[in-house]
Amino acid sequence: MKAGRWRVRAWHVVVAVAVVVVAVAGFAFWARGAQGPGLEGTWTGSAEHFTAKRIFPIEVRFKSGGGAMRWGADLRCSGRLGSTPSVMEFVLVQVVGEECYPGSLQMFPTSDANQMAIEVTREGEDEVTYSGKVARTS
Template identity: 50%
Template sequence: MRRARVWQVVVAGAGLVMGVAGFVLWLRGAQSPGLAGQWTGSAGTEPVFPVAMELSDEGSALKWGVGLRCSGRLEPTRSRLVFTLDRVKGEGCVPGMLRVFPTQELDQVAIKMTRQGDTDITYSGTLSRHS
């Protein structure tokens, strides 16, 4: 077995550092200036339906479905980008887990919703923040 040369170890280490730094900067796209605010957009495939999300320290909520007929409370988890959706109201509306993902746009996030008890993504979409 051939021993690694010093320059190979240095290059591998530098690559690892750059990869971690890139991941951290990618995450900061959704965190800076923070997720607080009102977000609107759409989700689903057939049919596509509107989604409205409000995130704040005083309480966060999600509304979705045709006519925004479903509503629920968003509770943060250990991850700043994952929320439990509970206290759901509306006929046929169910609780679950909402995951928020940064996009290349500063005031835009992708969301993925999983119904409580499921492991598959129920629906996904894109939301934009309005100042």
């Protein structure tokens, strides 16, 4: 065999296919982690507002008819969560509170099925406004 030349053997293909299958299955299980018990319930935690350099509490509630979110110091901001085509993304509307703004909430599974990473983007902006983690408390 000449240096620099590779011959593809059947076992190379089998190993490559197995790696792809395991990677896809692992991603699917990871992505479904929070969907196992569903999103219903109360999720609480904290988030950091990058530009304001503040950390504040977050509370997200899901029930069969929709959801709601409260956030900020003393949870003074509140709004309704509406569905979007994405299972893990919600529109934040009917926002009440001084210096509280509508936008979108994205939730991402973590390795713990009862914990989610969140990102909130203010309406009309592209950059994430604040992010954090919430855990299911009920």
